[in-house]
Amino acid sequence: MSKKPTNNNVHNHDTVGGCAKRLYLASRAVMDMLLRPYGLGSTQWYVLYQLANVGPTMQRDLVKMFNIERATLSGVVTTLLRKGLIAQTPDVDDQRQRILRITRAGEKLWQALPNPVEMILDVAFKGADPAEMEIARKVLQAATKRLNEHDWEGESQ
Numbered sequence: 219m220s221k222k223p224t225n226n227n228v229h230n231h232d233t234v235g236g237c238a239k240r241l242y243l244a245s246r247a248v249m250d251m252l253l254r255p256y257g258l259g260s261t262q263w264y265v266l267y268q269l270a271n272v273g274p275t276m277q278r279d280l281v282k283m284f285n286i287e288r289a290t291l292s293g294v295v296t297t298l299l300r301k302g303l304i305a306q307t308p309d310v311d312d313q314r315q316r317i318l319r320i321t322r323a324g325e326k327l328w329q330a331l332p333n334p335v336e337m338i339l340d341v342a343f344k345g346a347d348p349a350e351m352e353i354a355r356k357v358l359q360a361a362t363k364r365l366n367e368h369d370w371e372g373e374s375q
Contacts, residue, residue, distance in 0.1 A: 304318050
């Protein structure tokens with residue numbers, strides 16, 4: 219006879235990881251809502267942020283920076299190119315590589331955009347103790363590093 223599940227058998231998702239995921243999902247939803255009137259998605263905003271604040275950037279570097287698939291970034295770049303917000307030129311040293319830069323139209327839009335990251339952080343962490351925030355940042359940063367550097371393939375053998 220199988221036992222009927224009870225509340226005691228329900229997994230507790232109030233872990234640090236569960237809370238971090240819910241924060242990410244809530245932040246992403248707010249960011250999408252704030253950018254929708256401008257016809258932008260969050261990854262498009264991050265590309266514009268990079269180009270507006272850092273300057274011309276190799277497309278391949280954005281793949282690493284944003285930890286996304288090349289095909290995903292390619293779609294984002296194609297959309298931004300079509301909208302005239304960025305320009306793409308071949309690298310002088312390696313013609314296969316592409317350098318992205320923001321256009322005048324992109325700069326104009328960038329000046330009109332809200333900064334959804336700042337807005338989200340202002341609301342989400344209002345009143346948070348700076349020392350606790352620094353501890354949380356370090357803990358999450360270290361956990362992410364350990365996960366990224368762990369030999370998962372060796373684990374399954």
